Amino acid sequence: MRTCMWVLALLLVFGFAWEVGADQNVPTERISGSAGDVLEDDPTGRLKVYVYELPNKYNKKILQKDPRCLNHMFAAEIFMHRFLLSSPVRTFNPEEADWFYTPIYTTCDLTPTGLPLPFKSPRMMRSAIQLISTNWPYWNRTEGADHFFVVPHDFGACFHYQEEKAIERGILPLLQRATLVQTFGQRNHVCLKEGSITIPPYAPPQKMQAHLIPQETPRSIFVYFRGLFYDINNDPEGGYYARGARAAVWENFKNNPLFDISTDHPTTYYEDMQRSIFCLCPLGWAPWSPRLVEAVVFGCIPVIIADDIVLPFADAIPWEEIGVFLAEENVPNLDTILTSIPPEVILRKQRLLANPSMKWAMMFPQPAQPGDAFHQILNGLARKLPHAQSVYLKGGQKILNWTAGPVGDLKPW
Numbered sequence: 001m002r003t004c005m006w007v008l009a010l011l012l013v014f015g016f017a018w019e020v021g022a023d024q025n026v027p028t029e030r031i032s033g034s035a036g037d038v039l040e041d042d043p044t045g046r047l048k049v050y051v052y053e054l055p056n057k058y059n060k061k062i063l064q065k066d067p068r069c070l071n072h073m074f075a076a077e078i079f080m081h082r083f084l085l086s087s088p089v090r091t092f093n094p095e096e097a098d099w100f101y102t103p104i105y106t107t108c109d110l111t112p113t114g115l116p117l118p119f120k121s122p123r124m125m126r127s128a129i130q131l132i133s134t135n136w137p138y139w140n141r142t143e144g145a146d147h148f149f150v151v152p153h154d155f156g157a158c159f160h161y162q163e164e165k166a167i168e169r170g171i172l173p174l175l176q177r178a179t180l181v182q183t184f185g186q187r188n189h190v191c192l193k194e195g196s197i198t199i200p201p202y203a204p205p206q207k208m209q210a211h212l213i214p215q216e217t218p219r220s221i222f223v224y225f226r227g228l229f230y231d232i233n234n235d236p237e238g239g240y241y242a243r244g245a246r247a248a249v250w251e252n253f254k255n256n257p258l259f260d261i262s263t264d265h266p267t268t269y270y271e272d273m274q275r276s277i278f279c280l281c282p283l284g285w286a287p288w289s290p291r292l293v294e295a296v297v298f299g300c301i302p303v304i305i306a307d308d309i310v311l312p313f314a315d316a317i318p319w320e321e322i323g324v325f326l327a328e329e330n331v332p333n334l335d336t337i338l339t340s341i342p343p344e345v346i347l348r349k350q351r352l353l354a355n356p357s358m359k360w361a362m363m364f365p366q367p368a369q370p371g372d373a374f375h376q377i378l379n380g381l382a383r384k385l386p387h388a389q390s391v392y393l394k395g396g397q398k399i400l401n402w403t404a405g406p407v408g409d410l411k412p413w
């Protein structure tokens with residue numbers, strides 16, 4: 001009874017405006033992360049990026065072969081390329097560049113069912129680096145320390161979709177000195193290099209916008225989740241998935257009336273998130289999933305169940321204040337934990353989520369918008385400047401080992 005009463009008390013919601021600042025009624029609050037109040041910074045004038053011109057086979061041709069790459073959760077690599085081509089931070093003079101960008105699409109090799117397989121990515125990457133290091137002097141100057149690469153696949157530049165294999169491979173040796181922009185974020189993991197920029201996965205902005213419901217719609221669902229609890233066939237005997245965290249959600253709360261959880265993916269999925277107070281974001285194969293982006297965009301407080309996760313733009317966004325964090329082993333206490341959060345804390349989280357700058361930071365819209373994920377990436381790169389003198393190698397000095405790594409990676413692409 002007590003629970004029901006305060007759930008009702010929470011049905012008061014704060015909507016959000018898609019247009020930045022369009023709705024004066026939306027209570028906004030400045031959002032500050034560990035790097036300070038940087039979410040709305042404008043990167044223009046703070047860095048210059050040189051975009052290498054590569055043959056189409058590294059990017060456009062790959063996309064032509066499979067246009068589905070524009071819609072999957074790793075599409076940021078394509079949109080970042082397009083964004084940079086017309087960005088005011090782009091320079092055509094490499095001598096004045098702070099950062100070098102190599103447009104290469106490593107996650108656009110899809111199986112018939114649309115699953116990206118990065119098996120060719122290491123060879124492709126090596127081929128591209130060979131090309132830029134032979135045709136321009138800038139790679140050899142730092143061996144990539146002033147270069148960044150967008151590698152959004154599950155385990156980033158480890159280039160394998162299975163965690164054990166990814167760990168065994170490690171980050172591609174040629175990328176050891178580069179800055180990686182990746183979706184994968186887990187602390188103390190060989191596939192997350194110090195200094196990487198963690199980005200949100202891609203969720204199609206137009207599609208989300210098409211499902212917006214009136215801001216004043218009450219949030220009548222307490223906890224919402226749609227997705228698999230067990231393996232790919234949702235078979236409880238099918239092996240260990242999500243380190244058991246999703247199975248624990250199902251087994252503990254399938255009959256709890258506060259929990260609207262199921263494997264069915266309804267057509268009202270996005271609308272349902274806008275009618276919910278808490279949206280579960282448990283780990284899957286990787287610590288993250290597009291659910292995090294969807295929860296934020298739809299103002300549903302993300303309940304993050306993924307030990308050691310590194311969240312997108314974590315130095316610009318105070319995730320602890322916005323979401324709820326739960327250790328994987330604590331899943332059985334999820335109901336108690338959520339129902340004991342004081343209403344004012346929930347309202348504050350909803351208010352932070354209602355800030356349009358939060359939503360833009362999670363999206364890669366076309367055309368780009370101030371403060372969107374593209375701008376957060378650039379701001380992250382700008383905050384790393386100036387480069388330390390030590391990144392510039394002394395005449396002829398070589399650090400990278402071009403023959404390290406699995407022999408199969410050395411074959412020409």
Ligand SMILES: *[C@@H]1O[C@H](CO)[C@@H](O)[C@H](O)[C@H]1NC(C)=O
Binds near residue numbers: 133134135136140
């Ligand atoms: C960069 O160094 C490699 C050897 O490591 C060499 O083959 C290549 O020609 C150099 N690039 C330039 C532009 O001098």
Ligand SMILES: *[C@@H]1O[C@H](CO)[C@@H](O)[C@H](O)[C@H]1NC(C)=O
Binds near residue numbers: 401402403405
């Ligand atoms: C480079 O890596 C290969 C393969 O692991 C190894 O045999 C070789 O000794 C390494 N070269 C140097 C200079 O470390």
